[in-house]
Amino acid sequence: MEITKINKEKAWELRHKVMWPDKDLDYIKLEDDDLGIHFGLFKENILVSVISLFINNEEGQFRKFATLEQEQGKGYGSKLLDYVIKEAKDRGVKRIWCNARENKVNFYKKFGLEESNYRFTKGGKSYVIMEKDK
Ligand SMILES: CC(C)(COP(=O)(O)OP(=O)(O)OC[C@H]1O[C@@H](n2cnc3c(N)ncnc32)[C@H](O)[C@@H]1OP(=O)(O)O)[C@@H](O)C(=O)NCCC(=O)NCCS
Structure with a gap:
């Protein structure tokens, strides 16, 4: 198992496969992807998990x-x-911080992230901002 930085195209591949397989590839691209740092976890050279980090001053959003x-x-x-x-x-x-899908709140709590009061819905899904100070 290995975790490395990956290029945005690799991140797109997995995002598409996992999150929105029925949409065009363009749907899962972010305007900010060029500014992000993309990470991938490989198991026997197969990419199995991805995440993208966006740093703005001293704040980081995944x-x-x-x-x-x-x-x-x-x-x-x-x-x-x-x-x-x-x-x-x-x-x-x-x-x-991150925009967490409601059903992932307990998962993120395990990493010390806490729910903020800011909630919203997008594409029929409910989200809450979760955050953790250093
Ligand atoms: C969210 C996501 C990225 C998590 O990735 P993952 O590789 O499944 O994460 P883990 O395996 O580390 O953890 C998932 C669960 O398995 C549990 N788990 C981890 N290792 C385990 C093990 N060896 N045996 C049993 N359970 C285990 C974790 O505790 C966690 O439980 P929880 O969801 O009840 O909190 C994945 O579920 C996913 O891609 N979901 C679809 C897209 C999505 O929702 N993205 C996040 C939007 S906020």
Whole structure:
């Protein structure tokens, strides 16, 4: 198992496969992807989990976290998220945050993220901003 930085095209591949397989590839691209740092976890040279980190001053947002469906629940996502939180800290990030899908709140709590009061819905899904100060 190995975690490395990847290019945005690799991140797109997995985002598309896991999150929105029925939409065009363009749908999963972010305007900011050129500004992001993309990370991937490989198992036997196969990309199984991706996440993208966007740093703005001392704040870091992670977005588009996805693990191949058949590899979910095996701890890969947790390893990748741990890595990215540490990486953000090393880069001087003081506050890390994400738009969490409601059904992922308890998952993110395990990493010390807390629910803020800010909630919204997008594409029929409910989200809450979760955050963690250094
Ligand atoms: C969210 C996501 C990236 C997590 O990745 P993952 O690789 O499945 O993450 P993990 O395997 O580390 O953890 C998933 C669950 O399995 C559990 N788990 C981890 N290792 C385990 C193991 N060895 N045995 C049993 N359970 C385990 C974790 O505790 C976690 O449980 P929880 O969801 O009840 O909190 C993945 O579910 C995904 O791609 N979902 C679809 C896209 C999505 O929703 N993205 C996030 C938007 S906010």
